[in-house]
Amino acid sequence: MSKPQIPELTDETSEISTASTSDPSAAPPPSKRAARQSSTRTIKVDYLARVEGEGALQIQIKKGVVEQVHLKIFEPPRFFEAFLRGRMFHEAPDITARICGICPVAYQMSAVHAMEDALGVVVSGQLRALRRLLYCGEWIESHVLHIHMLHAPDFLGFQDAIALAKVHPAIVQRGLQLKKLGNQIVTLVGGREIHPINVKVGGFYRVPTRGELQPLRDRLAVGLEESINAARWTATLPFPEFEQPYEFVALRHPNEYPFCEGRLVSSLGLDIDIHAYPQHFQEVHREHSTALHSVLDGERSYLVGPLARFALNFDKLSPRVQALALELGVTPGCRNPFKSIIVRAIEVVHAFEEACRIIDSYVQPIEPAVEISPSAGIGHGCTEAPRGMLYHRYSLDESGQILDAVIIPPTSQNQGQIEADLKAYVTPRWQLPKSELTWQCEQAVRNYDPCISCSTHFLDLSIVEVDSTAESAPGHRDAVEET
Amino acid sequence: MRWSIIGLGNCFRQDDGAGRRVVQQLQHLHPEWPIREVSGDSSGLMECLEDLELAVLVDAVSSGAQPGTLHRLNASDQALLSTLHSPSSHTLGLAAAIELARALGQLPSMVWIYGIEGADFGYGDALSPAVEAQIPSLLEMLQREIPLLISG
Numbered sequence: 001m002s003k004p005q006i007p008e009l010t011d012e013t014s015e016i017s018t019a020s021t022s023d024p025s026a027a028p029p030p031s032k033r034a035a036r037q038s039s040t041r042t043i044k045v046d047y048l049a050r051v052e053g054e055g056a057l058q059i060q061i062k063k064g065v066v067e068q069v070h071l072k073i074f075e076p077p078r079f080f081e082a083f084l085r086g087r088m089f090h091e092a093p094d095i096t097a098r099i100c101g102i103c104p105v106a107y108q109m110s111a112v113h114a115m116e117d118a119l120g121v122v123v124s125g126q127l128r129a130l131r132r133l134l135y136c137g138e139w140i141e142s143h144v145l146h147i148h149m150l151h152a153p154d155f156l157g158f159q160d161a162i163a164l165a166k167v168h169p170a171i172v173q174r175g176l177q178l179k180k181l182g183n184q185i186v187t188l189v190g191g192r193e194i195h196p197i198n199v200k201v202g203g204f205y206r207v208p209t210r211g212e213l214q215p216l217r218d219r220l221a222v223g224l225e226e227s228i229n230a231a232r233w234t235a236t237l238p239f240p241e242f243e244q245p246y247e248f249v250a251l252r253h254p255n256e257y258p259f260c261e262g263r264l265v266s267s268l269g270l271d272i273d274i275h276a277y278p279q280h281f282q283e284v285h286r287e288h289s290t291a292l293h294s295v296l297d298g299e300r301s302y303l304v305g306p307l308a309r310f311a312l313n314f315d316k317l318s319p320r321v322q323a324l325a326l327e328l329g330v331t332p333g334c335r336n337p338f339k340s341i342i343v344r345a346i347e348v349v350h351a352f353e354e355a356c357r358i359i360d361s362y363v364q365p366i367e368p369a370v371e372i373s374p375s376a377g378i379g380h381g382c383t384e385a386p387r388g389m390l391y392h393r394y395s396l397d398e399s400g401q402i403l404d405a406v407i408i409p410p411t412s413q414n415q416g417q418i419e420a421d422l423k424a425y426v427t428p429r430w431q432l433p434k435s436e437l438t439w440q441c442e443q444a445v446r447n448y449d450p451c452i453s454c455s456t457h458f459l460d461l462s463i464v465e466v467d468s469t470a471e472s473a474p475g476h477r478d479a480v481e482e483t
Numbered sequence: 484m485r486w487s488i489i490g491l492g493n494c495f496r497q498d499d500g501a502g503r504r505v506v507q508q509l510q511h512l513h514p515e516w517p518i519r520e521v522s523g524d525s526s527g528l529m530e531c532l533e534d535l536e537l538a539v540l541v542d543a544v545s546s547g548a549q550p551g552t553l554h555r556l557n558a559s560d561q562a563l564l565s566t567l568h569s570p571s572s573h574t575l576g577l578a579a580a581i582e583l584a585r586a587l588g589q590l591p592s593m594v595w596i597y598g599i600e601g602a603d604f605g606y607g608d609a610l611s612p613a614v615e616a617q618i619p620s621l622l623e624m625l626q627r628e629i630p631l632l633i634s635g
Contacts (some may be wrong), residue, residue, distance in 0.1 A: 162583050
């Protein structure tokens with residue numbers, strides 16, 4: 001993925017330039033007439049690199065004021081919610097896993113928990129522990145890949161991970177080794193590295209033996225130490241001074257750093273059972289995007305993801321991980337989104353610790369799954385995907401057929417907040433050279449490790465400067481040509 | 484010599500699965516040859532390349548050439564034309580995986596890429612007629628050239 005190319009002038013901009021030199025007495029066509037009244041400059045970058053899936057970003061600046069930031073996510077309109085209708089409850093984990101190639105476990109976990117909620121089933125004990133182990137694997141592989149291949153290059157001015165690897169091969173090599181360990185956990189417990197085949201409502205199709213887990217456990221011990229080194233390295237990166245007054249939302253569990261269970265809490269006092277999600281969280285349609293924006297209690301944007309989990313569950317990390325976080329300069333109140341890279345690295349350490357703990361206490365269950373009897377009902381599931389809280393809700397008829405499905409991914413919940421971040425970030429920096437500002441905006445979007453999977457277009461970044469002075473101002477044209 | 488033939492591609496994306504079809508047929512013809520398959524996500528490719536002296540990669544190509552055109556590329560001594568463009572940022576394309584391995588000093592000393600130009604990369608598991616028609620030629624080329632590479 002190349003660094004954003006020197007932005008090209010769009011046709012519209014060229015037309016504006018030529019229009020001003022053409023016969024001034026001729027009435028310009030309507031589109032150009034509007035352009036002449038408020039000349040716009042559009043800088044287009046072909047696509048935003050190192051972001052999963054595709055989307056578009058448009059920033060509108062008028063007289064030095066950021067008027068609008070629109071993150072456009074071109075998402076196929078909820079096909080998954082639609083074609084789940086008529087399917088059987090037990091198909092949901094495998095179907096929803098296909099929504100995402102990087103966090104399929106999260107979809108499977110939210111799906112099975114929602115179905116079990118609907119069917120009045122609780123999966124506990126070692127089966128519950130195995131699910132957490134599986135989730136550890138996904139957090140490791142997803143976070144590590146994002147940290148090293150997608151996000152770190154930004155901080156160090158590299159155009160991509162390959163450029164980073166040429167200068168810092170040991171760093172990238174360590175990242176690849178850590179990711180491989182995450183993949184191995186997912187393969188061992190889930191049966192396959194991508195779109196695990198071993199997960200079902202009620203548990204698993206097959207559970208591992210202690211003997212199968214032991215070689216992995218030995219490798220995880222090494223991985224744990226290396227993950228601490230990796231976390232220390234992330235703290236050495238240069239961070240912009242930037243904070244936002246986020247309202248954090250995450251699961252909170254009485255005993256654990258959350259994966260699949262808990263109440264939904266926020267940093268502004270929300271504390272609800274997950275069944276109350278629909279009463280507090282609504283999706284509203286915004287015109288520029290087919291994606292729905294999620295708001296809390298009417299209008300509040302909120303943040304889900306590692307920073308939110310960390311803020312709301314710091315006390316559930318082990319003493320060693322808490323000490324590491326403080327050593328690295330991140331406290332639960334951290335509201336600098338660029339420092340999310342450190343928090344992800346800390347969650348990787350936690351995931352390695354947790355995986356080791358689970359394997360050490362593992363006793364192979366007699367049955368790989370709990371008995372399930374279909375019945376009518378509505379079920380909710382909230383689990384913590386690497387990117388944040390992922391909500392599923394299903395309605396079932398008495399045969400277990402799905403009548404209705406609602407799936408709200410973390411990235412779409414964060415959309416409003418991403419826009420707010422960019423607006424706050426660009427406002428004092430709008431006069432930076434365009435290519436530099438563009439690069440920083442992309443980095444700011446990547447703070448969210450956004451998963452815009454299943455989208456079908458590129459992420460274009462266009463910064464539209466709406467300047468009410470006439471386009472004939474020489475300064476304007478010079479700046480245009482400069483880009 | 485430590486060597487391997489690796490077929491790459493996604494069998495559910497029509498011609499993108501051509502490389503894997505070819506190596507599957509090659510394995511029938513040469514059960515003794517070390518042949519592996521890597522699915523759409525080439526991040527597994529880097530693991531396949533570990534500790535090899537010779538890697539022969541077979542993949543579909545989209546370069547604008549006539550569908551069915553056969554390509555042969557020596558990736559050992561030249562950087563691959565790469566924008567790292569991939570439909571997903573969480574997977575590595577073939578070129579990216581090779582360049583990353585090279586940057587980390589993990590690229591085998593000999594890497595040959597055999598490509599077949601695809602026509603359709605849509606959804607489905609059938610190869611297009613243009614690609615299907617050229618499979619025998621590609622198989623013939625591989626059967627002729629791989630023994631030379633192994634012994635060379």
